[in-house]
Amino acid sequence: MANNHDYEEPKPGMTDWHVPINENFGQLDSDVEVRDREENIGEYEPKDGAKFYAVDTGASYYGDGSSWNGPIAVKTRxxxxxxxxxxxxxxxxxxxxxxxxxxxxxxxxxxxxxxxxxxxxxxxxxxxxxxxxxxxxxxxxxxxxxxxxxxxxxxxxxxxxxxxxxxxxxxxxxxxxxxxxxxxxxxxxxxxxxxxxxxxxxxxxxxxxxxxxxxxxxxxxxxxxxxxxxxxxxxxxxxxxxxxxxxxxxxxxxxxxxxxxxxxxxxxxxxxxxxxxxxxxxxxxxxxxxxxxxxxxxxxxxxxxxxxxxxxxxxxxxxxxxxxxxxxxxxxxxxxxxxxxxxxxxxxxxxxxxxxxxxxxxxxxxxxxxxxxxxxxxxxxxxxxxxxxSVGSVRVNGERINGKLEADFSLNFNGDHGSVQRNSTEVALVHEDHLQFKSWNAIEYAPVDVTTLSPSQGWVSYHNGNGSNTEGPAFYNGSAWRSLVDNSVIH
The missing domain is CATH 2.160.20 (Pectate Lyase C-like)
Incomplete structure (x- = not known):
């Protein structure tokens, strides 16, 4: 310790041996680390070279004779x-x-x-x-x-x-x-x-x-x-x-x-x-x-x-x-x-x-x-x-006119019933098992032999020409299918 810290060691027979001992004590304030909570650092004198270690935060400070400098980052495991x-x-x-x-x-x-x-x-x-x-x-x-x-x-x-x-x-x-x-x-x-x-x-x-x-x-x-x-x-x-x-x-x-x-x-x-x-x-x-x-x-x-x-x-x-x-x-x-x-x-x-x-x-x-x-x-x-x-898809398409989307169709459902609208005009009613169309202009149909259908009054479809009948849109009036092209009866 005397070699590493330059502490004075009294010699045998010295009459004033207390002098080097007191000098050693004075040096200890700088050499020995002060350990306390960080909030108490102000209670210790920042002697030149002294170290303060905060036990609650791990931070370290070093004194320069007038103030504590830090905290100093400490690299430890x-x-x-x-x-x-x-x-x-x-x-x-x-x-x-x-x-x-x-x-x-x-x-x-x-x-x-x-x-x-x-x-x-x-x-x-x-x-x-x-x-x-x-x-x-x-x-x-x-x-x-x-x-x-x-x-x-x-x-x-x-x-x-x-x-x-x-x-x-x-x-x-x-x-x-x-x-x-x-x-x-x-x-x-x-x-x-x-x-x-x-x-x-x-x-x-x-x-x-x-x-x-x-x-x-x-x-x-x-x-x-x-x-x-x-x-x-x-x-x-x-x-x-x-x-x-x-x-x-x-x-x-x-x-x-x-x-x-x-x-x-x-x-x-x-x-x-x-x-x-x-x-x-x-x-x-x-x-x-x-x-x-x-x-x-x-x-x-x-x-x-x-x-x-x-x-x-x-x-x-x-x-x-x-x-x-x-x-x-x-x-x-x-x-x-x-x-x-x-x-x-x-x-x-x-x-x-x-x-x-x-x-x-x-x-x-x-x-x-x-x-x-x-x-x-x-x-x-x-x-x-x-x-x-889960049963298909509903599409609302259209084009932007003056920054506004003009929609083609909208479908409104309430359980198994509802309606189909083109813009704001109702064109069909949605029933539990079929659509009842009110207008031809807004709807496109896949061609079918209408005589094979079980229609209700008001149905509109597209006849495929079977039976030498007129091909094209057709309307069911409650008793027979009639062509909307030439008003002929489809049978």
């Missing part, structure tokens, strides 16, 4: 600021996080290694938000390699839903050299946010994110980010897990996600099993009031689907600006599969979906259908709107 643990070095990240939570930290900030090397996550960690909230923030340049055979992180809430503690994960470049089942599982959690910079589990059988209900329900979550994996985002209700909880995922938001799917899928014939790989987003259970906005999904595996819908409830749910496309042009790809493996489902409202290089736009219960098996609103030619339904 683990640094505490409040209940936040900062990690910049270490071996098993899963173990470090587990230890930090055991030490009463609720927020973990993962910094990149100084040498740029990857973090290694070897130990699977399960966190119960009934015990505490958890926030994990990884710098976007942090690469985290999962080496295990399960999943690095599982979030559960054993409270039966207190709703007091949430889960938040943000940032990081997550890769795997192991054999994962999922990147992240969230179970019975109300209030969560998942927003990684990139999860790259591509060409594995792993699902990127799995939201589950076992003993309760998972609601009010937000999912964002870029995912490359065997499968994308999956919702598993309690009716599937076999748990005692509910099927509710109400209020979930998925926004601005990009999902690349590498797994192949089954062809999804009518009797296929209810579970299979090769999906971007798989919606099941009660998805009322959920919102999916701007998902960009690449179902690159054979028979893979951008979206798979088995929702038991979906009122108030919208899927906006779905973009489904493939770069590989894999065989059998599907933009939206509704009821695959289960024909009983309720569908959300789709708004302005777009599909590129997809073999099948829509499938229902495994079979390709021409019209969307759910409600779709999208722009049509001329600035109009196209409304897709």
């Amino acid at each position: 683990e640094q505490r600021i409040g209940r936040t643990k900062h990690l910049s070095e270490g071996a098993d990240l899963g173990e470090l996080i587990s230890n930090a939570v055991a030490d009463d930290y609720t927020s973990i900030h993962i910094h990149e290694h100084e040498d740029g090397s990857e973090w290694s996550w070897n130990s699977d960690y399960t966190h119960d938000t009934n015990e505490s909230a958890l926030k994990i923030v990884a710098e976007n340049r942090c690469t985290i390699d999962y080496t295990g055979d399960g999943r690095p992180l599982t979030i559960v809430d054993s409270s039966g839903w207190s709703g007091e503690n949430d889960f938040h994960l943000e940032g990081g470049h997550w890769i795997t050299s192991g054999n994962p089942t999922e990147w992240l599982r969230v179970d019975d959690q109300v209030g969560y946010r998942i927003s990684p910079n990139l999860v790259d589990y591509y060409n594995t059988n792993a699902t990127a994110v799995q939201i589950r209900n076992d003993s309760n329900f998972s609601e009010l979550g937000v999912i964002e980010g870029d995912y490359k994996a065997g499968n994308g985002i999956e919702f598993v209700p309690a009716s599937v897990t076999g748990g005692t909880g509910t099927d509710s995922f109400q209020g979930t938001t998925i926004r601005d996600v990009r999902i690349n799917v590498s797994n192949d899928a089954d062809p999804w014939e009518e009797n296929s099993a209810a579970r299979g790989d090769g999906f971007g987003i798989w919606l099941r259970g009660n998805m009322k009031y959920c919102s999916i906005r701007r998902p960009n999904i690449f179902p690159n595996g054979a028979n893979a689907q951008a979206m798979r819908i088995n929702t038991t409830r979906a009122s108030g749910m919208t899927i906006q600006c779905l973009q489904a496309e493939t770069s590989s042009g894999a065989d059998g790809t599907v933009a939206v599969l509704a009821g695959g493996g289960d024909a009983h489902y309720y569908s959300p409202l789709f708004i302005s979906p777009q599909f590129y290089n997809i073999e099948h736009e829509y499938k229902e219960a495994g079979y390709t259908v021409a019209d969307p098996p759910f409600s779709v609103i999208k722009a049509s030619a001329g600035g109009g709107v196209e409304l897709g339904t």
Whole structure:
């Protein structure tokens, strides 16, 4: 100590040995670190060269003889600021996080290694938000390699839903050299946010994110980010897990996600099993009031689907600006599969979906259908709107005249009845099993042998000329069909 700090050591036989001792004590104020709470720094004299360490924030200050200078950033393996643990070095990240939570930290900030090397996550960690909230923030340049055979992180809430503690994960470049089942599982959690910079589990059988209900329900979550994996985002209700909880995922938001799917899928014939790989987003259970906005999904595996819908409830749910496309042009790809493996489902409202290089736009219960098996609103030619339904489509087309869209047709339904209008003029009545036309001018008909019809008075159709009768529009007067071309009777 005397050699390193220039302290005076009394010599044997000195009569004034107290002088060097007192000088040493005076020097100790500068040499020995002062440790106290940061708010108490003003109680200490900032002697030249003295150091003050704030035990509650981790900040350091240095004295210059008149004031304390700082705080000075301190590089350490683990640094505490409040209940936040900062990690910049270490071996098993899963173990470090587990230890930090055991030490009463609720927020973990993962910094990149100084040498740029990857973090290694070897130990699977399960966190119960009934015990505490958890926030994990990884710098976007942090690469985290999962080496295990399960999943690095599982979030559960054993409270039966207190709703007091949430889960938040943000940032990081997550890769795997192991054999994962999922990147992240969230179970019975109300209030969560998942927003990684990139999860790259591509060409594995792993699902990127799995939201589950076992003993309760998972609601009010937000999912964002870029995912490359065997499968994308999956919702598993309690009716599937076999748990005692509910099927509710109400209020979930998925926004601005990009999902690349590498797994192949089954062809999804009518009797296929209810579970299979090769999906971007798989919606099941009660998805009322959920919102999916701007998902960009690449179902690159054979028979893979951008979206798979088995929702038991979906009122108030919208899927906006779905973009489904493939770069590989894999065989059998599907933009939206509704009821695959289960024909009983309720569908959300789709708004302005777009599909590129997809073999099948829509499938229902495994079979390709021409019209969307759910409600779709999208722009049509001329600035109009196209409304897709489970029984066909209704189009409101037209052209802009002086900046105003002049619509061709509108259809108004009340149950099985309604009316067809051209502009503001009613041209037909919609009955339960037929249309009764009031005007010929607005309607085009496919040619048919009208004598094969079972008409009611007022029907209008187009006779195809069979029976040497006049071809053209015809009117049924209650007793016979008469040609509107020459008024001849069609028989």
